Amino acid sequence: MSTAGSAKSVLKTGVKRLLGRAGFDIVRSTNSRGGVDDFIPFEATMRAARAAGLSVGDYVDEVMNGTPGATQSTIDELRALGVFAANPGTVLEIGPGSGRYLEKTLKECSPDRYEIYETARPWADHLVDTYKVVARPTEGSSLAPTPDASIDLVQAHKVFNTVTFLCASRYYFEMARVTRPGGRIIFDVMTENCLDPATMRTWATKGGAGHGSYPATMPRQTCVDLFATLGCSLEAGFLAPMGVASTEVLVFKKSA
Ligand SMILES: C[S@@+](CC[C@H](N)C(=O)[O-])C[C@H]1O[C@@H](n2cnc3c(N)ncnc32)[C@H](O)[C@@H]1O
Structure with a gap:
């Protein structure tokens, strides 16, 4: 596997380990009324997408949800x-x-x-x-x-x-x-x-x-x-x- 490929794989494994729920790591939103109002953390997701060289949308598809495209x-x-x-x-x-x-x-x-x-x-x-x-x-x-x-x-x-x-x-x-x-x-x-x-x-x-x-x-x-x-x-x-x-x-x- 290439260095970029293995870095991506490590990142993917790390992210997957973090994800407790629907393929999404969860953050409590400001007007949350309970679990379902929560969503993935903004800063960390943007940083991880940048590090993976992906748009945030492609990062969510590909890395967080494992459903590229x-x-x-x-x-x-x-x-x-x-x-x-x-x-x-x-x-x-x-x-x-x-x-x-x-x-x-x-x-x-x-x-x-x-x-x-x-x-x-x-x-x-x-x-x-x-x-x-x-x-x-x-x-x-x-x-x-x-x-x-x-x-x-x-x-x-x-x-x-x-x-x-x-x-x-x-x-x-x-x-x-x-x-x-x-x-x-x-x-x-x-x-x-x-x-x-x-x-x-x-x-x-x-x-x-x-x-x-x-x-x-x-x-x-x-x-x-x-x-x-x-x-x-x-x-x-x-x-x-x-x-x-x-x-x-x-x-x-x-x-x-
Ligand atoms: C599983 S995510 C899907 C997000 C996006 N549509 C996607 O496919 O990546 C569910 C989204 O709904 C939002 N949400 C949860 N409860 C909501 C509500 N009552 N009204 C509007 N948005 C809500 C969450 O903050 C989150 O952005």
Whole structure:
């Protein structure tokens, strides 16, 4: 192995050892209400990404989660579905964290406004400084500062498999409220499509300690039925890597 390769491997082993939970080392965010509001430490992660010669997004994918290219593959699927070709003028993201999906979304489209709702304050500040997004006050599961029907693309990645059932459910209603007719709602959840018996065994044997509400499941049909009552129909679903297995990304469109 090359020196760079072995340094990366040592770093990876060290980081993995540190990670107690969802492939993420955890820091308590400023307005934390318990385990699920926590996220990886800002300074240490930025330093480690720099040391590994990776963007923070690629570092999270590659080193922390052991799923290189995972973020890009989801973005590629969304592009193929025409999500970015629709030229969303306003985007809202819940729980962007390090900004790995945000960064790649902004390579695909140029919204006039990109709002974020993020409980981990250092990461929210970093995203505001780096990408000029608008950080909204984040309390529980409310998108109250965002007006009704004002957003073209609402997204959340790797958030609803880490929060409680109530938190996710309340956010779903809010997501439907803020989405413009013709707009899209995209999020991933650990549905029954991600939980065949072999995968259950993988979770049981290799899933680690978990924490609080992680990993959380959500029936696919429950989402489909709920969003149908909110005027949003399912356009597509596809699997994306998450932890030792996967989540299912659901793409909804609000009727025009
Ligand atoms: C597992 S991380 C995923 C981060 C990022 N989307 C990614 O895929 O790398 C979950 C994110 O949701 C944030 N979060 C937790 N509870 C939240 C809440 N109630 N509202 C908004 N964000 C929340 C965390 O701070 C963290 O950034």
